[in-house]
Amino acid sequence: MNFLAHIYLSQGHEKLMVGNFIGDFVKGNQLESFEEEIKIGVNLHRAIDEYTDTHEIVKLSKGKLREKYRHYSGVIVDVYYDHFLAKNWDTYHQIPLLQFTEQTYQQLLKYNFILPAGAQRMLPYMRDGNWLFNYSKIEGIHQALSGMARRTKFNSKMEQSSEDLRIHYSEFEAEFTSFFKDLTSFSSDWIKREFS
Numbered sequence: 001m002n003f004l005a006h007i008y009l010s011q012g013h014e015k016l017m018v019g020n021f022i023g024d025f026v027k028g029n030q031l032e033s034f035e036e037e038i039k040i041g042v043n044l045h046r047a048i049d050e051y052t053d054t055h056e057i058v059k060l061s062k063g064k065l066r067e068k069y070r071h072y073s074g075v076i077v078d079v080y081y082d083h084f085l086a087k088n089w090d091t092y093h094q095i096p097l098l099q100f101t102e103q104t105y106q107q108l109l110k111y112n113f114i115l116p117a118g119a120q121r122m123l124p125y126m127r128d129g130n131w132l133f134n135y136s137k138i139e140g141i142h143q144a145l146s147g148m149a150r151r152t153k154f155n156s157k158m159e160q161s162s163e164d165l166r167i168h169y170s171e172f173e174a175e176f177t178s179f180f181k182d183l184t185s186f187s188s189d190w191i192k193r194e195f196s
Contacts, residue, residue, distance in 0.1 A: 002082035025116035086136035
């Protein structure tokens with residue numbers, strides 16, 4: 001899953017959300033430098049990624065893209081799924097998406113001094129371009145995937161993948177909806193175990 005889903009799945013726990021947000025930026029023994037609740041958030045991020053990568057529905061989504069995008073298909077599906085979460089946000093959360101994203105940036109900025117360098121560099125761009133809100137539009141997804149394509153060492157072709165989203169839109173949306181129910185239950189159970 002991508003940023004919006006990781007933040008949403010933190011269930012409103014601020015420090016858990018910070019850890020979940022920075023999960024991809026924390027390497028090796030860096031984890032030990034954080035306070036306990038943020039460490040739990042990083043581990044939640046990793047558990048979500050592992051669950052997602054091994055889920056049969058996600059494999060089905062990636063299968064539509066693998067021939068063209070190879071190992072980038074998983075990255076693309078993560079972004080597609082954030083699009084469907086943003087697009088259908090009112091189904092999942094009582095706070096409107098624009099308000100939720102503004103609150104999220106404010107919360108993250110409170111912890112800016114502990115964020116890994118990569119997350120510190122990215123956050124102002126994320127906030128100024130309101131990536132989390134713009135995931136709700138295909139144009140926003142195109143911008144996100146084109147930005148990722150520019151940062152890859154190889155020709156990933158990810159800048160073309162918003163067109164594949166349009167072609168298989170209803171299939172990807174149905175797969176996301178089914179998968180996200182499972183992921184929400186998994187994350188909720190994981191958090192309960194950690195805080196019991």
